[in-house]
Amino acid sequence: MASAQTTLRVSAIPDEAPTELLRKFQPLGQYLERTLGMKVSFVPVTDYAAAVEALAAGRVDLAWLGGFTFVQARARTGNAIPIVQRQEDQAFTSKFVTAADSGIRGLADLKGRTFVFGSPSSTSGHLMPRYFLMQNGIHPERDFKRIAFSGAHDATAAWVASGRAEAGALNASVWEKLVQSGKVDPARVKVFYTTPPYYDYNWTVRGDLDPALVKKLTDAFLALDPAHPEHRQILELQRASRYVPTKADNYKGIEAAARAAGLIK
Incomplete structure (x- = not known):
């Protein structure tokens, strides 16, 4: 036994x-x-x-x-x-972010840009952002200049803030925490798209x-x-x-x- x-x-x-x-x-x-x-x-x-x-x-x-x-x-x-x-x-979302001066205002503006996801196995940092991009007619491998994976949500925000990528996707919860804690300046990095909930x-x-x-x-x-x-x-x-x-x-x-x-x- x-x-x-x-x-x-x-x-x-x-x-x-x-x-x-x-x-x-x-x-x-x-x-x-x-x-x-x-x-x-x-x-x-x-x-x-x-x-x-x-x-x-x-x-x-x-x-x-x-x-x-x-x-x-x-x-x-x-x-x-x-x-x-x-x-x-029960109703989670992902935020797409970019530098405030990037000229990116919507998903269509991402074509030809560099983009960073989180981990390849992340729901809110890769899968659902990729899914909603495809739903909007954007295929990352075809339409982006370069795709990278940062490994984590806080790293994605840091990549965009530093200019290492022109835009990226991370989960709404980590984004809010980074803004509240002062680790991201929303005057420099802005949200330009929020996914439907999942x-x-x-x-x-x-x-x-x-x-x-x-x-x-x-x-x-x-x-x-x-x-x-x-x-x-x-x-x-x-x-x-x-x-x-x-x-x-x-x-x-x-x-x-x-x-x-x-x-x-």
Whole structure:
């Protein structure tokens, strides 16, 4: 008989700098340790694909995934289970940004320009921006002068601010955080297009995790209450107003977009 699990291993797609991911996770990790009555350890990964692989290989039990990485994890494992998402993730958007003096006012102005996406496996930094470009008759490989991948949303903003790329796409949540923290000057870098909304991030567990632990985890996230000071700090770090239940069917639109963009077969 297998012994009861004593440590919950948690990971996250590296959509921001590693130090920032760890800073955001620590209060949540401490809360989960107390609520679950077990040790919680954070397992950093090098890129988005590694987060999917870690979950598929059983090296982590719980992972913070984007919509596209969830679709990849589900395809890879057949049984990865999304348990909760932030309320904001039910209608997430991407922002297209450019230097204020670039002359780019809309998507049509991107033709012949250099463009930066985030990670190739990012929902809000690549898949959905690519999908909505194609919906507007713009094919990146054909129409852009050059395409690059910065690896993370904050890096995309930095590329555009420094002139390394003429325009780029990143998620709305990170964009707002960068503006609020003064790391991006909206007088120098402006948003010129916001995508229609789509489902994005979630917390996903491996499909063979003990169902009793899955329920405890789900309940722990749903119990986070912004009226409670400690909970409010956790939610603010996760840029969440609260967590709501989610299900695999919510991500069928992401899967369809990935197929349409040729990113999964």
